[in-house]
Amino acid sequence: MSPIHPIRAVVPCRACLSGEDLDWLGGGRSVSLALSLTTTVEAVPAPAQDGRAADDWSWEVWTFLRERLPGLGPRPPAVTVRSEAPEASGLSSSTARIVALLQAFTDPSFTGRSVGDDTLAQWAYEFEFAVFHGGGMDHLAVVEGGALLLEGREHGLPAVRERLEFPAEWRVLVVDSGTRKDTRHHIRDVRAQLAARDPALAVYRAVADEASGRVWEALRDRDLPGLGAAMVLAHGAMRDQQRMSTPLLEELRSLALRAADLPLKLSGAGGGGALVGVCRADAVEETAARLTRALSVAHPQARVLPAHAAPGARRVPVPAGGDRAEHAASPLAPVSATAPAPGGRQRRAAP
Secondary structure, eight states: OOOSSOEEEEEEEEEEEEOTTHHHHSSOEEEEEEEEEEEEEEEEEEEOOTTSOTTSHHHHHHHHHHTTSTTOOSSOEEEEEEEOSOTTSSSOHHHHHHHHHHHHHTSHHHHSSOOOHHHHHHHHHHHHHHHHOOOSHHHHHHHHBSEEEEEOOSSSSOEEEEEEOOOTTEEEEEEEOSOOOOOTTHHHHHHHHHHHTOHHHHHHHHHHHHHHHHHHHHHHHTOHHHHHHHHHHHHHHHHHHHOOOOHHHHHHHHHHHHHHOOOOEEOSSSSSSEEEEEEEGGGHHHHHHHHHHHHHHHOTTOEEEEEOBOBOOEEEOOOTTSSHHHHSOSBOOOOOTTSBOTTSOBOOOOO
16 A cells, blocks of 8 residues: 555654663663654655665665565665754654654555554564664653653563653743764673673662652652752762763753753763753753853854653654655655664664
């Protein structure tokens, strides 16, 4: 089957408020929040050209789907991609891209059948696990949206213990450091720690799990100072036990406290990337302006990106000739077999 009109999938990114790695270490809690910095994939009713590189993410995702949905054609639909989240920043931009491709390609007009959200999250997890051997926090976060309290599992997607609507009177400020994460070796190293029963990892798991519980309690109670303190605890465990932070990130955190009284936490493992903080909605413009002014002097490469909590992955109508140019202007860039994948990870071999 082939759609008559383009199919547009919109997927949020996610911030990890606490518990990096606990989603796959097993037995620990983590907290994710879907953010309004979205990735949009538009699939048009025409197959991609043969001249496209065979290792495009669109081709890889299509090949993955053909193994699970018999009857799909040999070539994926032509796609365009637009992303608002900075790449390789710890905000799961790579997962958002994969989920957006999966959601666009599993539209019933392509497949002749419906694919539910649970299956979408599972397939996205399987696609990435085959390469990175990490956890499933990112996939659940961007598919389900909102705030999730997750219980980690050593194998498979983590369990969703609770869901919350993020307080409407709060906003998230993302501070993109301008330095890229690289998680290619991180998961391998942590798995080695796990096998060796490294006491530093045990301490990290205990402190991060406690921080996640405090983060969730603060969200449930709408306790903004408590949330900031719990996120600081989570960041301290990342920095002190697992060396996930960098001198630049610590400098940015100190600057944010001085300039805007905003506690920041690193989102995602691997060093570099983005820091996140939460402030009142009625103070977000002033807080962002203070941070931007302070950063412009010593760290002009850093950016402040206001965001709010977002719903999960969804398909949206494509207006006839309306805003398509705005939402589908940038093509999906090819990724070579040796280049890092989006998000700074080592990508899989071409199918």
